[in-house]
Amino acid sequence: MHKNESFELNRAAFLAGTVAAMGAGLTDRALAASPAGNAPAGPLPSPERLLGQLMAGNKRFVDNDFPDQSRVAVKRELLADSQAPFAAILGCADSRVIPNLIFVQGLGDLFVVRVAGNCPDDLVIASLEYTVEHLGTRLVMVLGHQNCGAVKAVYSAVKDGTKLPPHLSTIQNLIAPGINSVVKAGGSIMDAIEANVRAAMKDLRTDSPTLANAEKSGRIMITGGVYLLASGAVKLIE
Numbered sequence: 001m002h003k004n005e006s007f008e009l010n011r012a013a014f015l016a017g018t019v020a021a022m023g024a025g026l027t028d029r030a031l032a033a034s035p036a037g038n039a040p041a042g043p044l045p046s047p048e049r050l051l052g053q054l055m056a057g058n059k060r061f062v063d064n065d066f067p068d069q070s071r072v073a074v075k076r077e078l079l080a081d082s083q084a085p086f087a088a089i090l091g092c093a094d095s096r097v098i099p100n101l102i103f104v105q106g107l108g109d110l111f112v113v114r115v116a117g118n119c120p121d122d123l124v125i126a127s128l129e130y131t132v133e134h135l136g137t138r139l140v141m142v143l144g145h146q147n148c149g150a151v152k153a154v155y156s157a158v159k160d161g162t163k164l165p166p167h168l169s170t171i172q173n174l175i176a177p178g179i180n181s182v183v184k185a186g187g188s189i190m191d192a193i194e195a196n197v198r199a200a201m202k203d204l205r206t207d208s209p210t211l212a213n214a215e216k217s218g219r220i221m222i223t224g225g226v227y228l229l230a231s232g233a234v235k236l237i238e
C-alpha cells in the first residue's frame with residue numbers, strides 16, 4: 001500500500017468514527033477521542049466493525065432513539081473541505097427508504113446511490129468505485145426493501161412474458177436476470193427482492209474489477225440488506 005493511500009484510509013477511518021460519534025451519537029471512544037483535523041493513530045476500523053456501526057444505527061432507528069442535532073453545525077464545518085463516508089449504500093429511490101434516516105447517520109457518514117430497484121448500471125458502479133477508491137469507504141451495502149415497486153413490476157412482467165415501456169424496460173433488463181428463477185419457481189415477491197439484492201452484489205463483483213479486488217484484499221466488504229417497511233429493521237442478506 002502506498003503511503004498516501006494509507007494516510008487517506010486512516011483519515012477516512014478517523015472521520016468515519018469521529019463524525020458518526022458526533023452526529024449520530026454512536027460511541028467509539030478511541031476514535032471520538034482523536035483530535036479533530038489530524039490523522040488518527042491506531043488501526044483502521046475493519047469493514048466488519050463498520051457494518052456493526054451501521055447496524056447499531058438501524059437499531060436506534062427501530063427503537064426511536066434519535067440523536068441530538070445541536071452539534072450539526074460543528075460537523076458541517078468539519079466536513080466543508082473533505083468527506084470520508086464510512087459506508088456506501090446502493091438503495092432504492094423509494095420515498096420510504098432513506099438510508100441516512102434508517103441507519104441514523106448524519107452528514108458525511110454515508111455515500112448514497114439511489115435508483116429504482118437498487119440495481120447497478122455503469123453510472124452506479126462508477127459512483128461506488130469513486131467512493132471506495134477516492135474517499136476511503138470500506139463498506140458497500142446493497143439495500144433492497146419490502147414491497148419494492150420496481151421488483152414487483154419486473155416480477156409481473158417476467159411472469160406474464162411482457163415488456164415494460166421505455167425507460168422502465170431498462171430497469172427490467174437489469175433486474176429480470178436476477179429474479180427469473182424465483183418467478184419461474186413461483187416464489188414470493190420477498191424472495192424476488194432478496195434475489196435482486198444478491199444479484200446486485202454479484203454484479204458489483206463481476207462488473208467492477210475495482211470493487212472485486214478491493215474486497216478480495218480485505219479493504220472493503222460488499223454486503224446486502226433488506227429494509228422492512230413497518231418495523232424499520234434491516235435484515236442482512238448473505
Ligand SMILES: [Zn+2]
Nearest residue numbers: 092094148149
Ligand atoms: Zn423499491
